[in-house]
Amino acid sequence: MDGALPSKRQNIHRRQTPMKYRSRSALFLLPLAFGPWAARAQDPWPNHPVRLIIPFPPGGSTDSQGRLVGQHLGELWRQPVIADNRPGAGTVLATNTVAKAQPDGYTLGIVVSSHAINPTLRPNLPYDTLKDLLPISEIGVQHIILVANPSLPANNLQEVLELARKDPGKLSYASPGSGTAHHLVMELLKSRTGVNIVHVPYRGGAPAQQDVMGGQVPLLMDTYYASEALIKAGKLKPIALFSPKRPASLPDIPVVAETVPDVSATSSVGLVAPAGTPSAVIARISSDIARSVRTKAFADRLLTMGLDPVGSSPQEYDQRIRGDILKWAPVIKATGATAD
Structure with a gap:
């Protein structure tokens, strides 16, 4: 009836309708409120500068090689790769810095042949070479x-x-x-x-x-x-x-x-990351290095710095490191070699 009072159900419906609209509006606004945060969380690596730890002072051959690699990767990633020289203790200081860094892909380290020698030469290392660091690629050899x-x-x-x-x-x-x-x-x-x-x-x-x-x-x-x-x-x-x-x-x-079969060695220069670094990041960096060393211009620049390009996979570099540890351990023990 036109003059009848509204029913109880109608009143409830009218009271709830604004709340329903408000709830829908709130749900609609949620992505806007959290949008920037969500976008940052899903940004592909790298979305800010990467630090490259170099185990020697500025000016030496390994420093120059590391900076060249960092510059080239930075151009590929469109993010700066910042060289951070940490000389000392036969490369242990630099490698320990990498091992203790956050495993987020934003700290990488240059390592050389001492990486496979130090486990035997320096038995009290502050890190475990095989457990605390992930091989990425052997960049090249001298x-x-x-x-x-x-x-x-x-x-x-x-x-x-x-x-x-x-x-x-x-x-x-x-x-x-x-x-x-x-x-x-x-x-x-x-x-x-x-x-x-x-x-x-x-x-x-x-x-x-x-x-x-x-x-x-x-x-x-x-x-x-x-x-x-x-x-x-x-x-x-x-x-x-x-x-x-x-x-x-x-x-x-x-x-x-x-003249003497089975006696050989090269001085290795490679790249490692802290254990726990996402496998997708490790694969991306390794792939970028491998692709780069197949580029004549980049390979020629490495050669002018005394580095024959390699660009191995993480698995190949891991085998090289483990093989060198086994190779040098008996020589170190037999000669009584000590760290300077």
């Missing part, structure tokens, strides 16, 4: 070479070994330090051939080079890149590379394995 003072009456490895056998203990070699890959692979050669060549460790390659050029020590274990200019100037002469085979970049220099 070639280790035996060079000599030009006055040494030996021009190849066979002649050096004959000279050492003729007068055991008289011949000596310099290295950049005890426990370095340069030192250990020479000790491996000595153990396989039975020769006695005395080790003279230095604190770095530069002073070792000076004494070999000056005639105080006849032989030097070095990287080819560090000795290249001196070789070309005639101040040092090449004896043999320790690479498994003659590298395409140095086809005219013989390798040790041509």
